[in-house]
Amino acid sequence: MTRIRELHYRVAGAAVGLFPGHHRSRSGTSGFEFRGHAALQDAPDVRRLDLHASLRDPFGGWIVRLHSERKSIPVAMVADLSASMGFEGAQRKLDVLADFAESLAWSAWRTGDSFGFVGCEERVLPAFTQLQSRVRGAGVALAQRLRTLQPQGRSARALREAHRHLPRQRALVFLVSDFHLPLAEVETVLDSLASHDVVPIVLWQPAEFALGAARGLAQVREPESGAQRWLWWRPALRERWAAAHDERRQALLQAFRARRLAPMFIEGAFDADAVTRHFLA
Missing domain, CATH: 3.40.50.410 (von Willebrand factor, type A domain)
Incomplete structure (x- = not known):
């Protein structure tokens, strides 16, 4: 059996979900990545008490540390x-x-x-x-x-x-x-x-985009419909073919970049x- 090659990916923003996983999030209180402080009544977990932060609180409240959990996507x-x-x-x-x-x-x-x-x-x-x-x-x-x-x-x-x-x-x-x-x-x-x-x-x-001889008769086929036709390759048509390929690539890139993809x-x-x-x- 051929070994499956593993790839690694990530998301730009914080992961949102209920299941634990690999990706950083901005939720949860019992993870390992420190996110900030909160009052004990808002995050009732005495195991996360921060005595130093509590002593600095001007209202004398109990303060706990919040640690973001890793989530799946x-x-x-x-x-x-x-x-x-x-x-x-x-x-x-x-x-x-x-x-x-x-x-x-x-x-x-x-x-x-x-x-x-x-x-x-x-x-x-x-x-x-x-x-x-x-x-x-x-x-x-x-x-x-x-x-x-x-x-x-x-x-x-x-x-x-x-x-x-x-x-x-x-x-x-x-x-x-x-x-x-x-x-x-x-x-x-x-x-x-x-x-x-x-x-x-x-x-x-x-x-898909490669041409054979510099000139000559060639059969081309439209891949979706299966329609076929004969073309006479000549230098001018070859240049138009290459230019159309480059234009298509640039048009796709522009459409993607306009959406920040x-x-x-x-x-x-x-x-x-x-x-x-x-x-x-």
Whole structure:
């Protein structure tokens, strides 16, 4: 059995929840991180009495120390499972997605967080929708199904509905797609997830944008609809193709940055260490 690579993530703000975990919070009174003082009647725990602070209190009250507790968070992956995700270059996009989902589910379990998954094409796919779970092997079976999936969806418009399948509590959401959809639709999806901490993951393969000979007749195919056409490659068209690729990347970056999101581009195989570095940057 291949060893699952663990990745490490974190959230920018304080975690909010009821379950103990790994992430810093601003709640609780019996943790290990000092947060401040409070009157004994507001936090009735005599074990936390601070005699020095009590002696300094001008009203002669008893003062206790407050220590924030570490909390767990929901971690979810919202994934594009439309036909374009079946593209295969050096790696198949769905295999990269499967490796990512398996690693994230394992890492969430190791961290004490719950893991959920929402797979979308023209509709949300029940077979690829997993509610938040703390089961140890939650990602293994899911990854196996992803590796055998032959995507047929002509669009990923159900990404706009994914927020309905996420927990109400603020979650860390990995939005994974090749983002080969209209920019206005990308913005709608991002806005629908605004109540969560979103990390856009752009899955591309270099072969998607690579051209062969400098000139000649070539057959191209639209990945979602399957429509095919013949083009005569020439230097001018090659330059337009490269420029369109760069413009698309910049347009996506602008849409992400306008919402203060830090995207990650995966252009090849999945690398758990690269995901960890993304959060530490």
